[in-house]
Amino acid sequence: MTAVIMDGIVLGLQFGILGVGLTLVYGLGGVLNLAHGQMAVAGAMVISRLTDGGMGTFLAVAIGIVAVGLLGMVIDLTLMKAVYGEEGEGRTLLGLLLMLGVGFIIDGVLEWRYPIEALTLRVAGDPIDILGVSMRRGSLVASAIILLVGALLVAFFRLTTFGRATRSVIQDENGARLVGVNPSVVRTSIFALSGILGGIVAVTRAMTTPVGSTDGIELTIFALIVAVVGGLGSVSGAFLAGILLGIVSTVSAFYIGSYITTIILLVVCAVTIVIRPSGLLGVRS
Amino acid sequence: MSEPLLKLDGLCAGYLGQDVVHDVSLSVAEGEAVAVIGSNGAGKTTMLRAVCGLMPPSRGSVYFDGTDIAGDKAHRVSRSGVVYVPAERHLFPQMSVKENLILGAYPKRPPSSQLDQVFDLFPRLKERESQHAGTMSGGEQQMLAVGRALMAAPRVLMLDEPTTGLSPLLASEAYNALAELRNAGLTILVAEQQVPLALGLADRGYVLDHGRIGLTGTADDLRNDPGVRKAYLGV
């Protein structure tokens, strides 16, 4: 049982950072990025191609992560300009549809060009004993990276001027404008950051399981579930929900079967919406 | 006579192509407190929103320190020194009082001496430093909204009905704080329905009626004007 829960935490951390990427973009501009997982997988494919071509792993990983960040930035500066011109429901719907389209395009291209490509990042070394459970190095390194990134994110949002400005736009966009924050600049930067986080998801996941070229949609669905359960717009909520759902996921896979996990996660998500519509730590009521 | 610090010239603004503020011209000299009074729906909020950049004016100019800032985005107007305190306050509800104040100085990171100045004016905010803005009372939120605006070191402070949602006692306290700021030399433009309070603060006033400036004069002139007395002072 301890082993199952430990695996759940490893998975949950990945879920968490996946949800953070989605929740930030949504909180800032009301855009539900339904291409989040596909963008992450695109990053994985960049890394896979580069390392196959002989590039060193570290450099390839860095390029892959930055590439997803740039993709996010470009999407924000082009497609999303039209979206942010709209307000309310129109904005949400247009953003959702455009990102759904982007997701399909990425999926289509990857399936066509690299149908059987998958990224695996091996972390050398023997398993390590933690609480009597033998943990693979890959899982531990992946989890450590995510915890570090999470800590950096918290520090960024709590302590830096730009991080505060980002939260101000999430909490009250007009208030933010009145104190001198330019919401467009914040949104573009955070879409890029969200892409970078997606790239980090791909990399850390590849340390524990192969990331296939067509896994994007599944990641997007997980991101959506995590973000909703955590409370759209809440970073700490996404991390908390990610870990909870990771544990739910491995426990149900162990006792029932892995075929059932996505269904169970969706049920948890639906129940959350009914009981606590703003999520565990939602910002918007 | 020197140029006014803020000057609206033929300003028009409205919604969906329909103007509700028509051809408004007014001026505020440096160090002066000016009130715009008018009843519900007169167009006070619309006028201030068009000045501060939350909405674009449909016509006309807004000169601040000689440059036309009409149509500039709100964050630019704020950074240039014209800082707006809306009636709805638009605080950051899930941030502490202190963080709200710090953001007021954006993009600068304010020195603690600047925070202390605001705390001197509103000791209550100091006591509530780490409380979330969203959980504070209406009066405290109003203090915070003004405090946050002061953190930007404004050259013109524009306020829309700072008494919104306040009891009579708190409303006059809010105006006492504004008077203190005016006495310290701050330039103030305030839109208000509570005419006695506004005219008590202001050097001069304008009456906004159905989106147009009707009457203007010194605060004393307006207080003694039969029309104003009848329409706004209930005497």
Ligand SMILES: Nc1ncnc2c1ncn2[C@@H]1O[C@H](COP(=O)(O)OP(=O)(O)OP(=O)(O)O)[C@@H](O)[C@H]1O
């Ligand atoms: N968002 C909006 N869309 C359409 N019309 C609006 C909008 N906001 C205000 N109006 C209209 O514009 C006119 C002026 O409103 P405004 O809010 O500027 O008046 P006000 O003087 O601030 O009133 P109050 O003292 O009640 O705040 C009113 O007729 C109002 O109905």
Ligand SMILES: [Mg+2]
């Ligand atoms: Mg109003």
